[in-house]
Amino acid sequence: MKFLKTILLTILVTSFSYSQDLIDLSNAFKADFNVDSVTLGVDSNIVNCSGAAIGYENGDYSAVYLTYHFTNQLETDDSGEFTGLVWGQQGENFLRGTLQGVWRRNGQIFELMTLDNINDGNVIFAVGKLNMATRTLKFDAGVVN
Incomplete structure (x- = not known):
C-alpha cells in the first residue's frame, strides 16, 4: 500500500511540474465583456458579448x-460544452478565432474553460466567469506554449 501511495504521489508531482509550462504567464492578459444578447433554444443557447482584451501579446484589442x-x-447536471467565434480589431489589425470549451454552473456563476485557435497562430487558454445577472463575462487568459 505504501508503494502504491509513493507511485501515485510521484505521478501527481510529475504531472504538475510539466503542466506549469503549458501557459506562459508572462503573456497573461485580461478579457472583459458585456453580454449584449441571449437567444434561447430547446437544445442550445446563444450568447453574444462585446468588450476588450487588454494585454494580449499582439497589442490591446479594444473592440472584441x-x-x-x-x-x-451529455445531459449532465449543471455543465456542458460550447463552441463559438471571436472577432477583434486593433487599428488596422484584425483578429479572428474559433472557441471551444466546457462550462459548469457554480451558484449564479457559469465558469468557462476555453481553448481557442486564433488566426495569428496563437492558441489561447482562458478561464472565465459568466454572470448573467450582471451581464458580464470576465476572463483570465494566456497564450499556450
Missing part, C-alpha cells in the same frame, strides 16, 4: 466580439 453556442450533449 464573441458569439457562444452553449449545449449540453
Whole structure:
C-alpha cells in the first residue's frame, strides 16, 4: 500500500511540474465583456458579448466580439460544452478565432474553460466567469506554449 501511495504521489508531482509550462504567464492578459444578447433554444443557447482584451501579446484589442453556442450533449447536471467565434480589431489589425470549451454552473456563476485557435497562430487558454445577472463575462487568459 505504501508503494502504491509513493507511485501515485510521484505521478501527481510529475504531472504538475510539466503542466506549469503549458501557459506562459508572462503573456497573461485580461478579457472583459458585456453580454449584449441571449437567444434561447430547446437544445442550445446563444450568447453574444462585446468588450476588450487588454494585454494580449499582439497589442490591446479594444473592440472584441464573441458569439457562444452553449449545449449540453451529455445531459449532465449543471455543465456542458460550447463552441463559438471571436472577432477583434486593433487599428488596422484584425483578429479572428474559433472557441471551444466546457462550462459548469457554480451558484449564479457559469465558469468557462476555453481553448481557442486564433488566426495569428496563437492558441489561447482562458478561464472565465459568466454572470448573467450582471451581464458580464470576465476572463483570465494566456497564450499556450
